Amino acid sequence: MNRRTLLASAAALALPALLPGARARAQTPATPVPAGETLKVGFIYVGPVGDGGWSYQHDLGRKAIEAEYGDRVETTFIESVPEGADAERALTQLALAGNTLIFATSFGFMDAVINTARKFPNVKFEHATGYKRADNVATYDARFYEGRAVIGTIAGRMTKSNKIGYIGSFPIPEVIQGINSSFIHARKVNPGVEMKVVWAYSWFDPAKEADAAAALIAEGVDVILQHTDSTAPLAKAQEAGVIGFGQASDMANFKPTPRVSSIIDNWAPYYIRRVGQILDGTWTSHGVWLGIGDGEVEIGEITEAVPAEVKAEAEALKAQIASKAYHPFTGPLKKQDGSDWLAEGAVATDEELSSMNFFVEGIAAQIPS
Template structure:
């Protein structure tokens, strides 16, 4: 996307959503930047559902706008600056790679509040929010381990950051719990949303004999490839229901709406403060989509029991004994990982033969 296209998009969206407020007080202007298109069917689609939930909740008390398909880097900084200059007093930046641009722009606009998804840098006017996706991966891994016939499971990673490494490890741990013969193959797409790269990654995995594909990328391309090959997969970030009942046999759904409604409400009533939030299945932020009838009833029941145990806090997906890939001990019997350990995770667990790129 070039600069003209980027800011033409800003203008078009702003004009479309900037009808004069009927109330005496001006509406709170809330901006979003997205790393992908709103029609990606995955990550960005779910964030935009949250934006729409804000409008439904607050009506003419708010005015929202968004810029889609913003690359992580200099373009993000320009897009954030444009939103701030346009009068948005609360801005949500919805991808990990927007972190430094958020911090740079926030320093220039101290009267604007920023929220950064999946990041770890904060300031007085910058909050962070994340979801415990690894909890949902544990459920998907259980289904994958039970349903693979080749004992080879594939995982398409986006970037080798802690969030993605958590997901790969959690999926593998729980696949192997129910099937000790499971192997995991990992392919890196180096993109959050690139259907062509994701399709190529899925094809590479299928060529290695994988019959179950998990993904931490945002398009439905891997599911389309799985469908062609007679393999199965899972919806990522959104339900991806168009591929039910198979190859999409279940999904991880990111439900951002409650958080967005809460944070906009905090700005409206003057209680907003910078904080870090990391919510999961028990909080309703990570949901498990319908497990279809393509999954045997006993496997479905096993997966739902695990989901409930995680939601209640009875079970933590990273519970020892667990070793690192190099064989060194990580977690002793019964020990659980701390949030600090998880937020900096930079290793695979024992049994995953893949390497983590630098």
Template sequence: MNRRTLLASAAALALMAMLPPLPARAQGTPIPEGEKLKVGFIYVGPVGDGGWSYQHDLGRKAIEAHFGDRIETSYIENVPEGADAERALTQLALAGNKLIFATSFGFMDAVINTAAKFPDVKFEHATGYKRAENVATYDARFYEGRAVMGTIAGMMTKTNKIGFIGSFPIPEVMQGINSTFIHARKVNPDVELKVVWAYTWFDPAKEADAASALLAEGVDVILQHTDSTAPLAKLQEKGGIGFGQASDMAAFKPTPRVSAIIDNWEPYYIKRVGEVLDGTWASHGVWLGIKDGEVGIGEITEAVPAEVKEAAEAVRDQIAGGYHPFTGPLNKQDGSAWLAEGQTPTDEELASMDFFVEGITAQIPR
């Protein structure tokens, strides 16, 4: 595992374990001037993945630039979800970090377990739902960006077959697949959606294989909920178009990357670090989207016809103005009713989504 040397040293950890614990700081107490706040991050992939972890690390760099000498940051990359995550979080806590961002869904139980052992440390978990007095959660409405990308996909496919590379069949990914299909079908009733599961967040070889499998089925537009640029590289080699995922992936402009969903974590990270510094931090759960600036739509390149760009931007602006990508009437895959005319789901319903909508023929792994 590629970790920062300071945090990987077992000898250093043993030494820290023998030191007397730092005095606990009560919730709501500002950090005194001259005392540096240490902020740690753990990433599921490498910071150079060009996608998810890269974008979170831009947020880390943004807080360094914003707060200067008032803070000190560190990170551990390539942390597998599971027991390794708990060890990495413990390392950061023992190293004196008083605010720790855990940036992958599968870190959830590790965050809860570690937070219970370090009540004076504040934890922030990305895309999770379990909270405690010293654990907050934050998420982005990625499905809003998928509605925009789905519009482009539905209008630009020549084979009427679009593909989606899924990481794991969790609600966050199911939302994106469904939103993509709904909005592709709105502009192209003949669209079919093919899904390949990679069972990884970051594995360029598996992601490239997934893209190849989709292309072999006649797909000419691919979306992904995985972290590397490998699917775009495969499209560049074989033909077809795709989209930046989590990050702009601008190296593949103007095609095959014709637009992107960009996760902009910087404002949230700056806000939460500031609240620890001024003593106003409290546990919460937030879910932000296009209108909040947390989900951005990357440049729609000149490879996209003007009418397609106009339609996609209209969807983006409608979402910013209050349109919900899941607005009824909508049925589930088996034909049973889900949302009536004009009805929208609650956040709680979306957060437990475990089905495809009507019209998707792919099967969900169980």
């Protein structure tokens, strides 16, 4: 599947329900779970729960559901589920086991969710980072690019070689947003910064991620950012004496350096809220895209390896984004080919961001087709 083309082609149709203020689909009211009955909730993860990153963080959200609702819920998960036909089999297994709410936590599970939802209309499905919905399928996403702006600022201040590396998973809009946001904000504080990009073509593959980090370090990079799920890039950074950032979870085992801060995906409040809506009968299909101000994207502790003035600058930017006083994609900005994109003071729309398929001016790397 060409993931980037698929997402870009459908984004314009999907966006109205993806925006934070979008209305839920018109549906028949749900039925509350009777007192004394246990709600069964299932999860599928693209990686192992011990990945220390993306799947680990979703599993913390699952555990938060258990802590919140106790014996009113019973949760289960299937880990390391490949995207594709295997995902449909795993979702079907969970539905047949009596789970009436199922969370599918990777973009590539999208078609499997839709196909399985058609077969089980009485089961509610939630799909992370996707855009296809139905009466019994909701989507939820995080504005990761907001966190990238903050760590891009730290990266731009901390680099000594003026070369920052970025390990991308797949060339889809979500990842391209992050590369652009990191570069824009690194260059704002350090106009001499270069951004080098290596694609892993995997969400979770420690060996590939380590190789990507090594390739970047060989090119003179001394700060590494990643949109992949394992701690392998940080381990490689530690060996080489360069710095990096936690991705999806805090990756605190690498503090105070090479991990000098992190982007944390805090799914727990969303999971608790949606399970509560199943229990009280108010669940409806929707699409949401939440960020720093909503508490879904967090910036992990900025360690003492970062100078105090840089920490203060990053925290001030985080506060501006959280309050919506500043948007990370604010003009003037040009596309990589030098053509105008955003005029002075103009802000990118969610539609533009959700179909982003270009780098901004100044990035020399190319987006694979």
